[in-house]
Amino acid sequence: MIKNNIKESEVTDYKHYLNRRAFIGGGLAITAGVMFSKITNATTINNYLKNKNYGKGLEPHSYEEITGYNNFYEFGTGKRDPEKNAKNFKTKPWNVTVAGECKKTGTFLLEDIIKNQQLEERIYRLRCVEAWSMVIPWLGVSVASVLKKFEPNSKAKYVKFTTLLDKEQMPGQKRPILDWLYVEGLTIKEAMNPLSFFAVGLYGKELPNQNGAPIRLVVPWKYGFKSIKSIVKIEFSETRPINSWQQQAPNEYGFYANVNPKVDHPRWSQKRERIIGRGGFFSPEKRDTELFNGYQAQVAHLYKNLDLAKNF
Numbered sequence: 001m002i003k004n005n006i007k008e009s010e011v012t013d014y015k016h017y018l019n020r021r022a023f024i025g026g027g028l029a030i031t032a033g034v035m036f037s038k039i040t041n042a043t044t045i046n047n048y049l050k051n052k053n054y055g056k057g058l059e060p061h062s063y064e065e066i067t068g069y070n071n072f073y074e075f076g077t078g079k080r081d082p083e084k085n086a087k088n089f090k091t092k093p094w095n096v097t098v099a100g101e102c103k104k105t106g107t108f109l110l111e112d113i114i115k116n117q118q119l120e121e122r123i124y125r126l127r128c129v130e131a132w133s134m135v136i137p138w139l140g141v142s143v144a145s146v147l148k149k150f151e152p153n154s155k156a157k158y159v160k161f162t163t164l165l166d167k168e169q170m171p172g173q174k175r176p177i178l179d180w181l182y183v184e185g186l187t188i189k190e191a192m193n194p195l196s197f198f199a200v201g202l203y204g205k206e207l208p209n210q211n212g213a214p215i216r217l218v219v220p221w222k223y224g225f226k227s228i229k230s231i232v233k234i235e236f237s238e239t240r241p242i243n244s245w246q247q248q249a250p251n252e253y254g255f256y257a258n259v260n261p262k263v264d265h266p267r268w269s270q271k272r273e274r275i276i277g278r279g280g281f282f283s284p285e286k287r288d289t290e291l292f293n294g295y296q297a298q299v300a301h302l303y304k305n306l307d308l309a310k311n312f
């Protein structure tokens, strides 16, 4: 566990968290800096809250909600399984292999990959394909800022990401729920879009194991399953990768997985979404699902000539 002077119970909700930040000011920044230096070797954490461009008007869920209701099938299929089963998951040291159509291939320590980068906080709504959502204050770096370092070449049309395979640490991988490895992919243009994010933390703290420590993808205009956790490999390719859920059920899950209220999942509607933790069991609070999860202005151009009903 991370040693700092905020107890988990004190970062329960975002207002409290911000008040506390304002109250202890620089003190927190330094502690956070020490905490993150383990991951990033960066001293720039002090300014991490300055990015106000992302998440205006979004009210984050509590720390407990975000870390107690997870999808991470490597640690079980129940929503509370990852919190329970990922407790002892070892994420340090962590290597990431970079391969394929780029100049700088190799295996790198995570802290070397994001060294000297400023961590930003971005508040994004995670809209799960299961028609629920929650709002999460992530901490991390843009995907573009990382990928550029490896100098992808003109054949790099897609980026494939892979989660660790380790049956001993990840008990879910002993069962044939998916054809392990967990794999995800983006077009290079999607990956380079400024919204695409690598999270290494949330609520100003190191990423909890159940949320995909030590590094996971967050693509806020796509269904949650695209945001692959505990990444060990990044591969640039000329051909489109087949992602795990698409391979499992190609009529239900496509490559794009853009949030789209007009294209239903074959077994349920995507028009609305249940807001985790709001309303009662019998009367859950819901909201209308937005096209591209509300990011139409930033990403619609990526799909200009694409039939979104066919390319779901």
Ligand code: MTE
Residues within 6 Å of the ligand: 066, 069, 070, 071, 072, 073, 074, 126, 127, 128, 129, 163, 182, 210, 211, 212, 223, 224, 225, 226, 227, 228, 229, 230
């Ligand atoms: N990544 C891996 N490796 N394994 C998974 O089972 N589940 C996905 C995604 N990333 C998953 C994964 C799904 S379905 C969702 S909705 C999000 O993670 C959930 O992220 P969260 O638990 O941080 O909210």
